[in-house]
Amino acid sequence: MQIRVDVKGLIATLKNTVLFAGDDDTLPMLQCARVEIIGDHLYAMATDRFRIGVNRVQFKSATNVSSGWAILVHRDDIGALEAAYKGVKRGTLATLEVNDTGMRVGVDGHAVEMNIVARDYQFPKVAQLLQVSGAHTVPTASTILNSEYLADFKKARRSTGDMVEVTFPDETNKPVRITIRDYFVGLIMPVRLSNQGEEMLEALGVTA
Template sequence: MSVTVTDLPTIVRQLSPHISRDDTLPSLCGIYLEATGTHLFATATDRYTFALARREAAEPEPWKALITHADLTALRALFPARRPADLTLTHSRGCTRNPDGWLTVSDGTRSLRLSAGATLARKFPKWRPLFADALAAEPHQDTETLYNAAFLARWPKAAERHQPLTTWSAGPGKPLLVAAGPDFLGLQMPVRLDRQPDTPARERQDRAALRTTWADSLTPATGRRLKAA
């Protein structure tokens, strides 16, 4: 059961910033793969951000796998993104001796065999309802929303050079939806102030306060202006 992925290193680059580093949640410490017969989906999350990529890929039989953080390091080393190549991704189902199964990545010359992590893959969060709800919701932003700046910095990895990102939110408490081209979606949860009552007031500025504090600075200076010769 093999699929050809023209840009697997790109997918790894897009999703790596969203992989959890929490060892108590091993099912989140990697990239989840799901072959459906028409597409290969790849996704990763640390519960604060959630990234999803898809590629068209004919696969006769559906399967699920999870590539751990350690195996991704080996994958990046053997097939770096700076050397694009068509890679064949082969899934081998588990057996009594190895219930997790195997993934083999090959460019025709070199190959890398990884655990398919079937046990962890079965515990990965149900991602379809989350993205379906976010896509179905109409944009609605009539009050301030706080976002963690470090998490926002993850999204440039999703886009190619000079490719714009599309974003919208259905309102306070709802995730920010991020799209890069037709085959990448992302979700970022806002900062929940009700769970952080000690957040300093300067970090909780609303529009009225910002207008007041910036009014003098943004008022055009009066009087004559010098002109260039």
């Protein structure tokens, strides 16, 4: 399968997703982003138990590609990808050759190619958690959010003019939904109990 995508859009999608990845060595699956094809977009998802972040970028073109392909990419590989193509001009296209073992990335006019090997971990099933019950743009009750965690959602913007929308659930102590235009959706757990990370982990289906 081959995908052609704007390299700046690809890197923004990946690096702004791993803002929400974990750093716990005992949970290596949470140090990765799940990268997958859905329709005509490449999606990336990461979670650290307290937050979830999902980004997407649309293909410019694709060959022999169908929804369902997915791999786990470690945050270090995403950092290396960003460093390799940091100076590439906006509008330059990258070619992704993808399969079940990883993906090879090449960029037009750039001599460096990168081979990213998929990590063999089981990523938690988090899609259902993104369906927040409620559409309130103001809290229905007192809601306390971690300001440092919240700041990372601002970093996920691709432009300083992009507005961040916050949606609060009907029930208290449930995840708060954050969206940025049509390219980002995420969740953040409210601050309440010292074991909130363990509760989120349990909801994600991960056993420590």
